[in-house]
Amino acid sequence: MNISLTLTFLGGIGLFLLGMRLMTDGLKVAAGDALREILARGTATTPRGILSGIGITAVVQSSSAVIFATVGFVNAGLLTLFQAVGVIIGSNIGTTATSWLVAIVGFKVDLQALALPAVAIGMLLRITGQGKRRAYLGDALTGFGIFFLGLDVLKGSFGDFGEGFELAEYTGSGVLSLLMFVAIGVVMTVVMNSSSASLAITLTAAGTGVIPLTSAAAMVIGANVGTTSTALFAVIGATSAARRAAMAHVLFNVVVGVVAFIMLPVLLWLVAHTAALLRLEPGPATSLAIFHTLTKLLGTAIFWPATPRLVKFLETRFRTAEEDEGRPRHLDRHIASTPDLALDALNMELQRIGDIARRGARDVVSVEGAAALDRLHRDRLIVERLILATAEFSNRAQYGEMPSSIAEGFPLAMRISRYYGDIAEHVEEIAKLEASLTTPTDPSISEAFTEFRRETSNVLSLADPDDEEFSMKRLKRAIKDFADDYQSLKALLLRAGADDR
Missing domain, CATH: 1.20.58 (Methane Monooxygenase Hydroxylase; Chain G, domain 1)
Structure with a gap:
């Protein structure tokens, strides 16, 4: 592999990451109100929370962004940890949308014909919508186009790479070989800080024949485990609610990764039968998309029934920060x-x-x-x-x-x-x-002080805007009474000072 091919490969990754970043950041701002509305209302039960997580992640194309948004709602008291776990499970399922996007569109469509119009329309929205939400929608659309341009470059570089170097010859079927590919998936995800990018590279490499299906499946497992690095970094210096929600994300992916690795032959058998059942066109990229989805559904089957016990366990952790x-x-x-x-x-x-x-x-x-x-x-x-x-x-x-x-x-x-x-x-x-x-000895002064304290306490109680019974009319009336009591107490103290009491 020469230097030119290496630089082309890295450039493809850079375009892909830039596209993902623009898509995610643009949609987060453009859909801010909708995101709040869906998370606030669509998480009353665990099934609804899972569906909300799937839908939002599929649109935003970033499970990390959705999980951090969910953490924000937990911090703000709009979501309980129980509701947040449902969203986290759904978000992990929703992240499979990237795999299907690469498998279905990336290998069956002229990517440049799709990407360049998206970039053009996106930039038009950005230029004409300064300071408005459509500008951020334009950023997202531009990112969508750059995403596919990066994918196109990756496909080309992997094709050239495969002609000169057969990595499949160096792969084995033993446990150590599969663990090596799991580790590669973890490292790729941690370095790029994006499981979607890691998955896209894995699917593209498998689709162009650079690595065999079994090794690529192990890399998918590694990418799922590697995505927990973002949550682990979030734990550092974070609030207690953030730590608990992040830990739920970590537990989900680590447990699912271990179970999926143990069941790898069974899952690959299911992949083949699922593809035949759904009459999908066979191919490594499609098979990996099915495999990715099956692992997430397996995690849902494990964690959905265990949600109450998981929440109870997490609620006993990370107490110091709240204290x-x-x-x-x-x-x-x-x-x-x-x-x-x-x-x-x-x-x-x-x-x-x-x-x-x-x-x-x-x-x-x-x-x-x-x-x-x-x-x-x-x-x-x-x-x-x-x-x-x-x-x-x-x-x-x-x-x-x-x-x-x-x-x-x-x-x-x-x-x-x-x-x-x-x-x-x-x-x-x-x-x-x-x-x-010193404490006043005159009973009238002591009584006036007591009454003034009582009136002050009443004003403070009425001045809490977060109180359900808050009333500006009552507050203004109390402030007037407070001012009258203040003037009376002031006059009384001045007279007492003149009489040397």
Whole structure:
């Protein structure tokens, strides 16, 4: 294999990866609202969650993107872990769409005739739709075209490669040989960070006769196991909910990979009979697409009945992060690339910050406000840490283009977080000031203080926008009463100071 052929091969992989990236990123933004709607409403039961995962992954062409979106909904409290497991199972089935796309279209259609018009239309949508969702749809369509251009280059390079070097002669049928191909599949997926790319290369290599079917099936198993690397990287520094959802994805693919490897001869026998039953045109690429689908269906048969026990097991893991109140619970860095989900996560984290700030305000107006000084100081530090985390997350989420309706939400969220920071700071200052004051001996002053505290506590309760009974009318009335009580207490203290009481 000469240098020119090697560079052509690498260029084909590069085009394929670029196309996948454009497709996934474009569709994530273009279908942001639809993605939220489907995941929020289509996961009430495990079967519906599986169907949602299949459908979304087949469209977006990235199981990792769907899983990270699912993690975002778990973090935001819109999905339970039980519902998320259903989506993860479905997403793994949906990723077989790439195999079928390569098997059916990649070997039976003039790829350039399909790819170039897609690129042209996609770029037209991008140029004419700046700042609008159709621009991102154009990116996805352009990516679709580049995807097939890369596939066409791979087909050509593998054909030239096969003429000069028969890799099939170096493959054996023993367990060690098959394990080597599993390892190749894992490494390819980890290096390219895309199981779809790895599967496309495997199907193309098998379709052009470079490697035999059994070895290619082992590489498909390796690609499925290798896709867990993305989830494992997500676990590092992630929230507890993200870790649990990612671990469900890892367990699914590792267990299915082990079972599929053990049952490899049986599955290949089923592949042959399935192809005959469905009257599909025989060929290595089609056989591998069937094999890929059968392994995912096998995983579904294993994990669907075990979902309740899996969730129960995962709920007992990764508890430390949730116990640390100063650590963000909803700001998973992997959903920052999807603006709709990022804004949802940011709003959920702001609710937490607001709860902590209001809690401190209620503490300082309670009878033991001065005694709670240490707790108030701790709460202020927690709020400051969370505000820094939200600012960092917001900056990451705003990197790149996004619709103006979404972009406006991030600066507003940052202003709200600063207001909560001011509350926490003032609360600690009030507690310190109160600790330095002596208790008034005049009963009328003590009674006025008690009434003022009660009125302040009432305003704080009514000022929670997340409360189901929140009413702006009631809040305004309470604020007016609070202002009247403040003026009365102020006048009483001034008179007491003049009389030296």
